[in-house]
Amino acid sequence: MSPHRTPDSSRRSDRSRRAIHEAALALVGEVGYARTTIEGIAARAGVGKQTIYRWWPSKAAVLLDAFLDMAARQAAEADASGGGGEGGIPDTGDLATDLKLVLRATVDELNDPATEAPTRALTAEGVVDPVLGAQFVESLLEPQLQLYVTRLRAGQESGEVRADVDPRVAVELLVAPLAHRWLLRTLPLTHAYADAVVDHALRGLSARG
Structure with missing residues (x-):
């Protein structure tokens, strides 16, 4: 029998954060900022709204964090490709x-x-x-x-x-x-x-x- 493996909570958290970021960006683009809610983001991301409130105080904070994550990924991609862009x-x-x-x-x-x-x-x-x-x-x-x-x-x-x-x-x-x-x-x-x-x-x- 294969040994029991403890679930990697950090990987699960990373997946949840990324899903929340993508959900927030997508919803604002589709329905506008005013109609975007924490409940809507949670439903789109497949998480409970308390998960979002545990990490962010508001939908604006979620959106800002999503942009920071996107900028960091773009910079990493630019560095990996040797280009300028967001990385410089x-x-x-x-x-x-x-x-x-x-x-x-x-x-x-x-x-x-x-x-x-x-x-x-x-x-x-x-x-x-x-x-x-x-x-x-x-x-x-x-x-x-x-x-x-x-x-x-x-x-x-x-x-x-x-x-x-x-x-x-x-x-x-x-x-x-x-x-x-x-x-x-x-x-x-x-x-x-x-x-x-x-x-x-x-x-x-x-x-x-």
């Missing part, structure tokens, strides 16, 4: 090319039907919930912006960016226009627009002879 901004020696590559990927992510509704919901909830908003900025947004800061500092060292430029301020010249157009839905968010943002921003950041 490539440094080919051509700052404009590198920034356009990453901003185009950002456009694709913001336009992705699978993540657009959850991203909008989390962004809006962070405005009315200062605690969640601070967690969103600290855990998700700021680490991604720091990747741009690192690449711009490398541009300063190579002479592509003026030495007197504040990289953290310069980042907002690149990402804020995309966020503005995406949030307000004023005009289509496209690769061509991302390229134009980079070109316009670098005219003000580049070193002049």
Whole structure:
């Protein structure tokens, strides 16, 4: 007879967490944030709602954790493939090319039907919930912006960016226009627009002879 094996509770917990994350993202995309409930997430994930409340205080917290998990997995995949993406901004020696590559990927992510509704919901909830908003900025947004800061500092060292430029301020010249157009839905968010943002921003950041 094979020996009795004690169930691996950590693996079971990981599976449950992943199921809850996927359920939360899917439901917000399908029915909207307002109509998404802890009960609905639990039913979709095949767990009891007390399981969710044991790990998270609210559906907003579930959604934020789902995004952090998704970002971590994307970074791991990018590192494994040797690419940039979420794991870092490539440094080919051509700052404009590198920034356009990453901003185009950002456009694709913001336009992705699978993540657009959850991203909008989390962004809006962070405005009315200062605690969640601070967690969103600290855990998700700021680490991604720091990747741009690192690449711009490398541009300063190579002479592509003026030495007197504040990289953290310069980042907002690149990402804020995309966020503005995406949030307000004023005009289509496209690769061509991302390229134009980079070109316009670098005219003000580049070193002049």
